Amino acid sequence: MLGFFKKASEDDINQVKRALGTEAVVVVSASCCMPGTSQVDEQIEATARAALTEAELDWPVMTLTVTTAQSILPKISAELNAQEAELARQVSELFMAHGLSAFPIVIVDQILLSYGGMPEQAMILNALTQTTDKGKGMALQGAQ
Numbered sequence: 570m571l572g573f574f575k576k577a578s579e580d581d582i583n584q585v586k587r588a589l590g591t592e593a594v595v596v597v598s599a600s601c602c603m604p605g606t607s608q609v610d611e612q613i614e615a616t617a618r619a620a621l622t623e624a625e626l627d628w629p630v631m632t633l634t635v636t637t638a639q640s641i642l643p644k645i646s647a648e649l650n651a652q653e654a655e656l657a658r659q660v661s662e663l664f665m666a667h668g669l670s671a672f673p674i675v676i677v678d679q680i681l682l683s684y685g686g687m688p689e690q691a692m693i694l695n696a697l698t699q700t701t702d703k704g705k706g707m708a709l710q711g712a713q
Contacts, residue, residue: 584633585641589653591678594621594630594693597660599672601634610673613687617675620693626701628678635664635672652679 588595594617600607610632617630642657649657659681663671667685674684675693678700682688 581637581641582645584631585638586645586648587629588631588633588638588676589649589656589679592626592628593676593678594628594697595676596630596632597638597672597674597676598632598634599669600632601636603669603672606672609687613673613675616688616690617693620690620697623690623694624697624701626697635669656681 587593588597596610596613596617598606598610600610614630614632621628621630638657638660642661646654646657656676656679660674660676663674663681663684671684673687675682675688677693677696680696680700682696683692
């Protein structure tokens with residue numbers, strides 16, 4: 570039945586919660602809605618892993634589809650802290666303003682790093698370095 574009435578799994582809920590948390594690189598993907606974009610997601614994941622290796626960090630690289638995020642966020646919104654809620658709001662606003670062209674969205678340690686394209690390894694590394702060396706307040710806060 571195309572999954573329209575699929576209940577949210579505990580794994581999906583945990584994945585969204587983890588994606589909104591700290592010490593992770595997250596790719597919010599539209600591969601669920603736009604065939605062929607998963608290759609871009611895979612390239613971003615590889616770039617993020619290389620940046621994490623260079624920064625000597627053992628953080629996860631996660632890919633979360635916009636469909637999963639949209640189905641889970643209403644169920645967990647009351648559980649989110651201020652930082653998580655703000656991040657969810659930023660992603661939602663990008664989607665509302667740009668539609669599917671906002672994707673992929675790349676988040677580094679709760680900071681929205683880029684949207685609508687593929688960030689270079691140096692950009693991800695810079696964000697990783699800034700968040701770990703100087704605190705979140707000094708990290709890149711804008712999108713492309």
